[in-house]
């Protein structure tokens with residue numbers, strides 16, 4: 001909390017705090033929570049977990065530490081607790097909001113009616129922090145309109161909706177001081193003492209401690225203080241050792257988890273500053289920043305949409321319900337931090353950061369789970385406890401039997417107990433001997449070290465994985481990874497470098513000269529291609545004053561954009577020449593993306609770009625060498641198919657560009673209908689087919705070999721063309737010869753999809769390469785393999801890989817190219833995207 005209160009105008013913040021404090025106090029009372037927090041507004045202080053534990057302590061005498069022992073299953077309660085905290089925070093946020101609104105209403109009353117600027121703007125901006133934050137948090141569309149919509153807001157925040165803030169240090173600092181920074185106070189980790197305290201609360205240890213005390217007392221009684229303390233003392237020492245080692249190990253693990261979390265949260269993303277895309281850390285985002293969003297991204301801060309194309313947001317992380325919300329800049333432009341982009345793309349203007357967003361409040365209050373246990377640990381803990389209890393029971397039985405025998409005189413010992421004859425002191429000595437036997441049984445039987453050994457081993461392997469560039473999100477993954485029998489890897493970026501360049505191109509019914517692509521192009525083809533490339537792209541080209549070009553976007557986009565630059569494309573100029581009517585964003589399902597643009601002369605051009613053979617199938621004509629539209633007859637289709645085949649053979653990824661004219665009168669006039677408009681995708685005119693090279697990663701071949709030798713089969717599941725997939729698979733050793741490259745070793749996604757469940761199971765084992773697969777095919781394959789008894793590891797980067805990653809026994813997400821959604825569904829994040837690291841992990 002501290003940093004945001006120091007960042008905002010002190011006067012308002014104080015008032016805000018007081019009221020919010022009062023109301024949150026009420027909420028707390030209602031919930032009857034033992035939360036102890038000096039500053040009630042400081043929700044970062046929810047000391048919930050230990051209290052929960054204490055409460056359980058009180059409730060059940062037997063369950064000493066429910067979080068560690070006496071569980072034979074993983075802790076579902078913990079997840080519920082987290083959900084609970086979320087819900088509470090949401091309620092909190094509502095209360096805080098209500099408090100602000102209440103106060104504002106009070107403020108407004110004297111000066112008659114609701115002037116929109118009831119809070120004093122600071123820092124040279126025309127709008128104050130609270131005002132701004134409340135507009136976005138309440139999704140207050142009328143208020144946004146009062147401020148002049150997004151453009152008005154951008155003006156007030158001294159930013160440009162297209163170019164962003166200018167991004168000099170002074171400006172950024174000023175914004176941070178005025179509106180806060182996009183960070184939240186970290187929840188303090190638990191102290192070492194805390195772990196010590198937790199470590200001794202363990203049934204087996206308590207049994208041992210009692211045994212130590214008993215043994216100490218008995219020893220001293222029978223052998224005197226000098227000699228008698230050995231047994232008891234050594235048991236006590238062992239117990240102490242176990243407690244300390246457990247505590248140290250847990251403590252170190254919690255520190256490590258904190259580091260991991262910091263790393264996990266430190267998302268790097270591209271934003272627009274000074275008209276240029278720059279990569280910054282999510283923590284450096286300030287109010288006024290303009291951020292492009294694409295499928296799979298996490299919304300990094302609260303904001304409003306500047307432009308969006310089919311943008312759909314998954315708000316489940318905030319609202320708790322799985323619901324996809326369509327955003328558009330007129331009706332619902334508000335974006336909540338922490339949500340995921342489910343589809344489409346757009347640009348947002350940041351209006352709220354850090355603790356001023358609901359997500360910030362949430363993150364500041366949830367302590368990351370550090371006490372996670374793996375299935376093996378849970379099982380071993382169960383076993384240890386079970387053995388302990390059995391030991392205790394046996395010891396008790398022995399005790400009872402021996403005592404009974406002793407006191408009934410059924411022993412053969414010389415000084416056995418004879419009723420009336422044996423004096424009290426002898427009788428006690430005899431009984432003590434028997435008790436000592438029982439204690440010994442307990443000490444021997446309780447296997448305290450067992451679970452500890454596992455914990456230590458796992459902690460070690462996690463550290464080792466980190467060194468191998470793998471970030472472990474779920475500790476149990478370390479355990480499972482060792483037993484993986486097959487790896488389903490995607491191609492792009494994992495097996496290949498993800499550095500793409502166009503190396504071959506066909507246009508006008510012939511192959512272009514790769515030393516100078518534009519020379520053999522007709523002016524018509526050149527201008528249409530340039531238009532299609534510049535407009536139909538989620539990437540961007542920035543030309544600095546010195547004339548240097550910087551290209552950003554996904555690797556495929558970058559390759560095509562830089563090819564466009566070679567054709568003489570002036571990105572900004574082309575973009576400003578025509579206005580975009582509607583967009584169908586690229587997705588892996590359809591493998592193509594398209595859009596409609598309106599030219600100044602009222603012509604409507606529709607451009608498509610996507611997987612070559614798919615786009616080719618939608619074409620009915622092509623642009624010949626002179627720029628005239630010619631029908632695509634059988635010969636020409638065969639020619640282009642062969643061209644694609646040749647390029648794929650050479651392991652190139654093929655992308656086709658096509659366009660068509662469209663009657664402007666048929667374009668829906670109404671904005672809502674335009675939003676629903678399905679862009680025509682038939683009768684296209686083929687403009688060009690390009691072959692993009694994406695070299696194999698060095699070392700991948702060895703890594704694959706290593707896996708094969710270890711009995712782990714590597715399979716490639718890719719969205720790319722089957723031939724391209726085959727060529728790459730041969731290159732990196734997934735297929736060893738052309739002869740092996742037959743169905744069902746090599747299979748196309750749609751063939752696999754069409755099979756019945758049982759048939760899929762039949763052939764799943766044999767599949768080495770699957771080409772032109774949709775994300776769902778990957779899921780199907782994983783399911784089939786699992787049913788065949790395989791332990792499946794899956795690597796992936798895309799949003800649509802999430803289901804497969806989730807389904808897999810071990811999901812590995814790519815740290816660099818991977819989308820946030822994919823990372824969230826994974827167990828391990830491969831930081832350098834390298835397949836060799838995947839192999840090291842296993």
Ligand SMILES: Nc1ncnc2c1ncn2[C@@H]1O[C@H](COP(=O)(O)OP(=O)(O)OP(=O)(O)O)[C@@H](O)[C@H]1O
Nearest residue numbers: 490491492556586588591609610611654718719720
């Ligand atoms: N931005 C893009 N615009 C148009 N077409 C594209 C774009 N990106 C990829 N493609 C085409 O779609 C095909 C498949 O893309 P998809 O996203 O399914 O696979 P991928 O994830 O890139 O590959 P992999 O599954 O190996 O990681 C590519 O072969 C290419 O032809």
Ligand SMILES: [Ca+2]
Nearest residue numbers: 490492797798
């Ligand atoms: Ca992929």
